[in-house]
Amino acid sequence: MIGGVGTLPPVTDPDPDPVRARARRRMKPVSVGWAVARFAIASLAAIAVVVVGGYFALRSVAVSEAQGDTRLRVQELGQLVESSLDDGILRADPESLAALDEVVVTRILTGSVVRVKLWSDDGRILYSDEPALIGRRFGLSEDQQVILREGGANAELTDLSRPENVLDRGQGDLLEAHTVIRTPSGRRVIFEIYEPLESATSSGEDLLRALAPPILGGLAVILLALVPLAWSMARSLRRGYEERETLLANAVAASDRERRRIASHLHDGTVQEIAGVAFGLAPLADRAAARGAEEEAAILRSAMERLRHSVRDLRTLLVELSPPHLEAAGLRAALDDLVSPLQEDGVQATVEVRDGARLGPDQQALVYRVAQEAVRNVAAHSGARHLTVAVGADGENARLVVADDGRGFAPAARARRGEEGHVGLTLLEELVAQAGGRLDIRSAPGEGTRVELEVPPG
Numbered sequence: 001m002i003g004g005v006g007t008l009p010p011v012t013d014p015d016p017d018p019v020r021a022r023a024r025r026r027m028k029p030v031s032v033g034w035a036v037a038r039f040a041i042a043s044l045a046a047i048a049v050v051v052v053g054g055y056f057a058l059r060s061v062a063v064s065e066a067q068g069d070t071r072l073r074v075q076e077l078g079q080l081v082e083s084s085l086d087d088g089i090l091r092a093d094p095e096s097l098a099a100l101d102e103v104v105v106t107r108i109l110t111g112s113v114v115r116v117k118l119w120s121d122d123g124r125i126l127y128s129d130e131p132a133l134i135g136r137r138f139g140l141s142e143d144q145q146v147i148l149r150e151g152g153a154n155a156e157l158t159d160l161s162r163p164e165n166v167l168d169r170g171q172g173d174l175l176e177a178h179t180v181i182r183t184p185s186g187r188r189v190i191f192e193i194y195e196p197l198e199s200a201t202s203s204g205e206d207l208l209r210a211l212a213p214p215i216l217g218g219l220a221v222i223l224l225a226l227v228p229l230a231w232s233m234a235r236s237l238r239r240g241y242e243e244r245e246t247l248l249a250n251a252v253a254a255s256d257r258e259r260r261r262i263a264s265h266l267h268d269g270t271v272q273e274i275a276g277v278a279f280g281l282a283p284l285a286d287r288a289a290a291r292g293a294e295e296e297a298a299i300l301r302s303a304m305e306r307l308r309h310s311v312r313d314l315r316t317l318l319v320e321l322s323p324p325h326l327e328a329a330g331l332r333a334a335l336d337d338l339v340s341p342l343q344e345d346g347v348q349a350t351v352e353v354r355d356g357a358r359l360g361p362d363q364q365a366l367v368y369r370v371a372q373e374a375v376r377n378v379a380a381h382s383g384a385r386h387l388t389v390a391v392g393a394d395g396e397n398a399r400l401v402v403a404d405d406g407r408g409f410a411p412a413a414r415a416r417r418g419e420e421g422h423v424g425l426t427l428l429e430e431l432v433a434q435a436g437g438r439l440d441i442r443s444a445p446g447e448g449t450r451v452e453l454e455v456p457p458g
């Protein structure tokens with residue numbers, strides 16, 4: 001357990017611990033306006049994702065539809081070309097080429113088709129509307145070979161990097177389709193057409209332009225309707241947070257008042273009464289010794305020692321219940337009180353607060369809290385004979401070192417104690433992290449423990 005320590009302001013302060021108060025200020029939620037703004041930004045980003053994703057999805061659908069249309073078109077145009085073929089085309093007969101060119105130019109190239117090719121089964125271009133390609137051999141693609149064997153038609157995006165498409169690269173992205181047709185002698189050849197992808201997908205883009213305004217308008221209306229709701233929810237959450245903070249502050253203040261009340265009652269009542277009894281036994285012991293009743297005197301002195309020990313333990317408890325006011329008593333005096341029980345038990349404990357260590361109230365509170373937990377662990381677990389508590393400053397940062405020569409511990413032992421519920425050091429690490437500081441705990445079996453704290457100014 002880590003007791004409340006530090007410069008204690010009046011009870012009316014929401015949190016009497018300045019370190020805890022500063023940590024709470026750092027964890028304060030963002031403003032309602034900023035929360036709603038983030039919601040709006042996230043919503044606009046989501047809308048942008050939907051729009052961009054919808055565009056590419058619709059474009060993909062448009063390309064698929066265009067491929068289907070081009071596949072049907074190449075079959076229709078293939079039947080037209082097949083009716084105009086003669087076997088002279090296989091021999092590059094000029095008249096056969098001229099007759100086919102007439103059909104292509106007047107009845108095929110007048111539409112969206114920009115290129116026509118006729119392939120032999122050995123990969124030679126028998127005809128093209130581009131005369132430079134006629135007679136050149138490039139080899140058939142895998143798709144063309146399948147079409148040649150099995151028939152049917154296929155359409156795909158054109159790979160303009162292929163050598164046979166070198167003259168087509170200036171026309172942009174193309175969609176190609178091919179099918180098998182026959183010459184009068186029954187020879188199978190590949191008929192291929194090319195269309196600009198832009199014209200093939202223009203219907204999809206027109207559809208996108210038509211749908212975009214109502215979709216975007218609908219999303220904007222939804223966003224405008226959600227912003228007031230988000231604003232209301234954020235304000236409700238903020239009010240809930242403030243109510244919880246008020247309840248927490250009241251609980252902390254009530255706990256602090258109760259601790260002070262108990263400490264005051266013990267100090268003014270029980271502690272004084274026990275000390276008075278111990279003081280009253282002293283003359284009785286002296287008189288018993290004077291008349292030679294040594295056994296009686298020893299019993300009285302033993303009772304006095306036990307009573308003094310009880311008073312010392314109670315005063316230690318009072319320090320934990322109601323820690324010293326550091327600004328009034330000073331950090332050095334508070335640390336001296338902290339180690340005094342160990343000194344009475346025979347531990348050589350020294351406290352050093354360097355003159356140059358001018359620490360702020362927040363720094364003093366956190367230094368005392370860490371020192372308190374470290375000294376408590378020394379008393380409970382280490383079996384140390386020597387203890388050093390040193391406080392200094394590194395620039396504006398406060399620095400604390402608590403070192404002992406006790407039995408130390410292994411990391412696994414600390415983890416095991418944490419599972420058993422001993423989480424004092426872990427809670428300290430979280431508290432120091434919230435304050436923007438650094439806590440380093442180094443220990444090994446038989447080598448003691450060294451706790452180093454560095455905390456920036458508040």
